[in-house]
Amino acid sequence: MNNRTVELSGHIIDSLVLPKTMDLIMDRGGDFDILEFDVGKRKSDISRAKILVSADSPDQLNMILDELSRLGASISELKEVQLVASTKDKVAPEGFYSTSNHTTHVLYNGNWIVVNDIEMDCTICIDEENERAYCKPLGDIKAGDMIVVGREGIKVTPPQRARGKQELFEFMNSDVSSEKPLMNLIRGIAKEMKEIKAKGGKIGIVGGPAIVHTGSGKYLAALIREGYIDALMAGNALATHDIESNLFGTSLGIEVETGNIVSHGHTHHMRAINKINNSGSIKNAVEDGTLTGGIMYECIKNDVPYVLAGSIRDDGPLPDVITNTLKSQELMREQAQSLDMVIMIATMLHSIAMGNLLPSRVKSICVDINPSTVTKLSDRGSAQVVGIVTDIGTFLPLLYNALHEDDDLDEI
Incomplete structure (x- = not known):
């Protein structure tokens, strides 16, 4: 079996991130074992989970990891992001990382740096001289751009649902109904x-x-x-x-x-x-x-x-x-x-x-x-x-x- 360990952190129970993670793994034909689970007891506390994700093939595992990253799951093993230079304008290297619209950090030169101008369905480009990471749409890529490939060294943080009194903007709870007050x-x-x-x-x-x-x-x-x-x-x-x-x-x-x-x-x-x-x-x-x-x-x-x-x-x-x-x-x-x-x-x-x-x-x-x-x-x-x-x-x-x-x- 091919497997990797991922971590979840935040209000993962209230936001339904944990059950969504388990459902996604099973729906994609994978399997999981919960290695660690620390439940936050107070409203200000966060919960943490470490999960071993398994699949029958590397491609299947990579597909599952890609989708889990959009829920905020990050690979446990701390490895630097992998960079590959684009060889042609408007063309990203094979296996490039495709962004979500959530706050994203990458591990580069031993530091977690935020990806600027984050939006969904873009690449992550690294300015090596200034140690800066930023989103870049496919159509804006230039030959020589250093593009993040794979999913190592990437941490995604979705907005957290509030615990306590319900507010208007409870992220990840956007049901649609004409019967709302x-x-x-x-x-x-x-x-x-x-x-x-x-x-x-x-x-x-x-x-x-x-x-x-x-x-x-x-x-x-x-x-x-x-x-x-x-x-x-x-x-x-x-x-x-x-x-x-x-x-x-x-x-x-x-x-x-x-x-x-x-x-x-x-x-x-x-x-x-x-x-x-x-x-x-x-x-x-x-x-x-x-x-x-x-x-x-x-x-x-x-x-x-x-x-x-x-x-x-x-x-x-x-x-x-x-x-x-x-x-x-x-x-x-x-x-x-x-x-x-x-x-x-x-x-x-x-x-x-x-x-x-x-x-x-x-x-x-x-x-x-x-x-x-x-x-x-x-x-x-x-x-x-x-x-x-x-x-x-x-x-x-x-x-x-x-x-x-x-x-x-x-x-x-």
């Missing part, structure tokens, strides 16, 4: 937002056009204006319909305030794009007086960075839309590493894209009327996401009100 969740989000901003942290929004369609654009614009939002990630549609709403009072040709169909309103989004094209950019449109309000207006006026990632289905698109997918990904990646919270609202594709780029330490909320949007994020590895299934037209006003419970809300 909505107001309690929203008050919890508002509380976290205030705490993050009080500490100088940053909050990002990933938004879809339904924000505007439901009449909630003014609430998001107000949150940007009041300093709660530090970055916006969206596509052509949200920006276009936000601008359409400001210029014509419609979204997809429907009057936002009344819900009435407007004659020839179906052309308004194209006319909105045309006006911005005439100004040259959204910023220019604000400066020349064409655009006087809305989400994008507040981003410009308050120096809030935004990334508008293009799609093959876009009309126009607006001049600010980035049609190079890799460039969009690069800019979203930069924002993802700087954020402490991300709220993803009514956009499946952009939410999944952002989820792939986020470190698991970032508190994340996904709000959508469709439960499958929320579950897709969890299924793709973003286990830290809190899912809320509700109408966007309900969520944003309630969130705004929760942030201003003691304020006069007659005017937004």
